[in-house]
Amino acid sequence: MKKYQSLNQYLEEACSKVSEITLTDAKIEEIIDDKLPPSSKKDKRWWTNTEDKVQGQSWLYAGWKVKRVDMNKMVITFVRSKNE
Numbered sequence: 001m002k003k004y005q006s007l008n009q010y011l012e013e014a015c016s017k018v019s020e021i022t023l024t025d026a027k028i029e030e031i032i033d034d035k036l037p038p039s040s041k042k043d044k045r046w047w048t049n050t051e052d053k054v055q056g057q058s059w060l061y062a063g064w065k066v067k068r069v070d071m072n073k074m075v076i077t078f079v080r081s082k083n084e
Helices: 002-013 025-032 054-060
Strands: 020-024 064-070 075-080
Touching: 002 025, 002 054, 020 025, 025 075, 054 064
Parallel strands: none
Antiparallel strands: 020 075, 064 075
16 A cells, blocks of 8 residues: 555545545555556546555545546545444
8 A cells, every 4th residue: 555655644634534535546645656557547446435546545544435436527525434
């Protein structure tokens, strides 16, 4: 999860007072200080809420889930997990 650790921290800390947040792919790249892989912009499954993939771990372990992905605008909406 090293590449996405800063996204995990961002969601844990900067978003601690909100229950939903929408980020662009550009903002996520700024947060992780790296480019997202091409598959994140072509395949909605990349954003699946699963611990089987490191990117999913970054938001799930921070207590968030992907609610919606707009592949045309590359906007991702995260919501707090119910158990948080």
